Amino acid sequence: MILIACGLKREAGLFRGEGVVTVAGGGDPARLEAELEAHAGSARAIVSLGLAGGLAPLLAAGDWVVGTVAPSGAERREWSVGAGAGRQGPVRIAGEASSNAQQSEFNRAWINRLARTLPGAMVGRIHADGAMIAYAAEKRERHAATRAIACDMESHIAARVAARHDLPFAVARVVCDPAHRSLPHAARVGMGRDGGLAAAAIALSVLTRPWQIPKLIALARDAAKARRALKAGFRLLAQQNFCL
Numbered sequence: 592m593i594l595i596a597c598g599l600k601r602e603a604g605l606f607r608g609e610g611v612v613t614v615a616g617g618g619d620p621a622r623l624e625a626e627l628e629a630h631a632g633s634a635r636a637i638v639s640l641g642l643a644g645g646l647a648p649l650l651a652a653g654d655w656v657v658g659t660v661a662p663s664g665a666e667r668r669e670w671s672v673g674a675g676a677g678r679q680g681p682v683r684i685a686g687e688a689s690s691n692a693q694q695s696e697f698n699r700a701w702i703n704r705l706a707r708t709l710p711g712a713m714v715g716r717i718h719a720d721g722a723m724i725a726y727a728a729e730k731r732e733r734h735a736a737t738r739a740i741a742c743d744m745e746s747h748i749a750a751r752v753a754a755r756h757d758l759p760f761a762v763a764r765v766v767c768d769p770a771h772r773s774l775p776h777a778a779r780v781g782m783g784r785d786g787g788l789a790a791a792a793i794a795l796s797v798l799t800r801p802w803q804i805p806k807l808i809a810l811a812r813d814a815a816k817a818r819r820a821l822k823a824g825f826r827l828l829a830q831q832n833f834c835l
Contacts, residue, residue, distance in 0.1 A: 593833050594634035594758075596627060596749035597641030600786040605822045606640065608829050616745040617786030620721050623745060627752040636701075636759040636835055639717075639746040640825070642817055643764035646718065646730050647740035652813035653820045654766045655709040656741040657702055660750045661716035694757060702761050704834035709763060709824050715740035717762045719747040725774040734770065741766060759835070765824065767817040768810060775803035778810055 616623035718739035753760035777796035
């Protein structure tokens with residue numbers, strides 16, 4: 592069984608198939624970790640699959656990013672960032688220990704295979720710490736500080752569960768909001784803790800801040816493009832048994 596971590600129920604609904612279990616975080620890290628932990632004993636691997644925010648300037652809505660969570664401090668080491676697998680250099684998995692070298696080497700190889708399978712995928716660090724990075728200035732700062740190419744709110748938790756169970760782990764995400772965009776207020780309050788949409792909060796935000804409607808329309812258009820890419824990519828991965 593492949594265990595998938597994502598953000599929203601709407602994303603989770605795209606990942607249906609035999610041998611797949613999906614958990615939508617919905618901004619509730621404790622619940623996400625508990626549910627992943629409950630399934631990890633039966634999993635062959637954990638993948639963080641879903642939508643992401645772009646941090647690298649050249650990424651557009653609908654682009655795939657593949658990698659693992661960004662390391663920090665003494666663990667930090669350069670990733671080679673390029674399209675697909677052809678331009679990749681040595682990869683160090685965040686938090687790896689010398690005693691886990693064989694697993695880390697498998698993760699590196701798995702990331703390479705995922706990148707070759709997903710069309711036009713860019714390989715690099717993915718930033719995740721549970722916080723939403725909503726503003727363009729924040730995205731520029733985080734990209735400069737960590738060299739991460741994209742961000743989400745679930746990958747660090749999925750990586751932690753995978754490490755505890757000595758399972759292969761990778762991130763495969765589609766950019767929904769590019770680096771140049773600041774998310775409108777309705778999008779920042781629109782995720783419920785169960786992974787669904789917080790309809791009341793979104794409606795109140797639009798009623799009290801109607802000037803954000805054009806930005807919401809642009810975001811919705813890009814989100815639809817990203818979901819189409821995500822659905823097509825999931826089909827490719829499922830057909831190839833997630834490249835394992």
